[in-house]
Amino acid sequence: MKSIQYAIIGGTGVYDSGVASDKVSVQTEFGEIEVDIAEVQGNSIVFLARHGKQHGIPPHRINYRANIKALQKLGVKQIFATAAVGSLNPDFPTGSLVLLADFLDMTKQRPLTFFEGGLDGAKHVNMDDPYCQNLRQQLTDTAIQHKVNFTGDAVYICTEGPRFETEAEIKMMRQWGADVVGMTSVPEVVLAKELGMCYASVGFVVNMATGMESGPIQLVEIEEMLSRNKKIINRLFLGIFSKKPDQQNCACADSIVYL
Ligand code: HPA
Numbered sequence: 001m002k003s004i005q006y007a008i009i010g011g012t013g014v015y016d017s018g019v020a021s022d023k024v025s026v027q028t029e030f031g032e033i034e035v036d037i038a039e040v041q042g043n044s045i046v047f048l049a050r051h052g053k054q055h056g057i058p059p060h061r062i063n064y065r066a067n068i069k070a071l072q073k074l075g076v077k078q079i080f081a082t083a084a085v086g087s088l089n090p091d092f093p094t095g096s097l098v099l100l101a102d103f104l105d106m107t108k109q110r111p112l113t114f115f116e117g118g119l120d121g122a123k124h125v126n127m128d129d130p131y132c133q134n135l136r137q138q139l140t141d142t143a144i145q146h147k148v149n150f151t152g153d154a155v156y157i158c159t160e161g162p163r164f165e166t167e168a169e170i171k172m173m174r175q176w177g178a179d180v181v182g183m184t185s186v187p188e189v190v191l192a193k194e195l196g197m198c199y200a201s202v203g204f205v206v207n208m209a210t211g212m213e214s215g216p217i218q219l220v221e222i223e224e225m226l227s228r229n230k231k232i233i234n235r236l237f238l239g240i241f242s243k244k245p246d247q248q249n250c251a252c253a254d255s256i257v258y259l
Contacts, residue, residue: 003075004037004044006241009067011184012055012084013204013225017047018234026073030066035074040241046074050081050184059161059183065111068191077253078135079192080237081201085156085180086209086217088170092151092179094208094220097229099139100131100201101153104178105186108160112187114194125194126255134250135200142239148232154179154203158186167211181209196253202236204229 008017021036024046036047048067051057071079083100092098115123136153143150157173159165161183165173173181180203192199207219 004046005075005077006043006045007071007074007076007079008045008047008237009079009081009188010047010049011082012051012206014082014230014233015049015053015055017045018230018238021047024074026070028066028069028073030069031063033063033066033070035070037074040238043241045241046071046076050188060110062184064187064191065114068188068195068197069114071192072195072197077197078132079197079199080135080139080240081185081188081199082233083156083182083185083201083203084206085154085182085203086164086207086212087180087205088157088174088209088212089154089179090212092154092205094205094218095225095228096151096205097149097232098152098154098180098203098205099136099150100156100180100185100189100203101136102155103130103186103189104155104157104173104176106157106159106173107186110160110187112190114191121258123194124257124259125190126251126257127190127193129250129252130189130193131200132198132250132252134252135198138240139200139202139236142236146235146239148236150202151205152179156185156201156203157181159183164217165210170209170211173209180205193252193255196255198250198252202233
């Protein structure tokens, strides 16, 4: 099969790439993953629905290692993800589009690495640029060209879920510097870096986090928001995929440290 440069990992509400595609199954040592493969202006791209096409896989049951391994097996070098998030930052109201820039990890019980020692030795991965600066720049530049408005760069805090956070937890997370909260970006972003792939993620704010507004969380209708944002996201991602693949001028492919 032809090697593929780009992948989209679609989060909540994003279940296809928006262009005609073929289904392909990829076998990995962590399990079998189904993806869609499409052509955009001569570039092959792969689309993976993080929660499954029917949204049947909750955040703590996603097979993150199989997903990322499958993308690597297909030859993917650059991953563009989407994530529905809650906002802890009043400057990022419901409906905002944010670019994830860093993360805090509060997950508890997920397999979080490919590095299990043994013959491989004790490997570590650098996290000085978790969301690839090169891809973020491409997203920012393409957003300007296509008149897409990013409200800002956001620090993402990843919780285990599937429950939402308590008000006290959100207060603490705000003090830690979190702007948005979700349940999926970790370990996805880490696993991509462990395999030398560039990874960036666009967050859709679908609610203000617990206690940020009076009363229970008000979730925007994902479907309604999707119809608003899907065109935007398609414009953005397809704008990137229509260009000649950018040479990687980041350190993502060289982030492994041996102690
Ligand atoms: N908390 C955690 N994950 C989320 C939220 C939230 O408020 N909104 C969307 N994903």
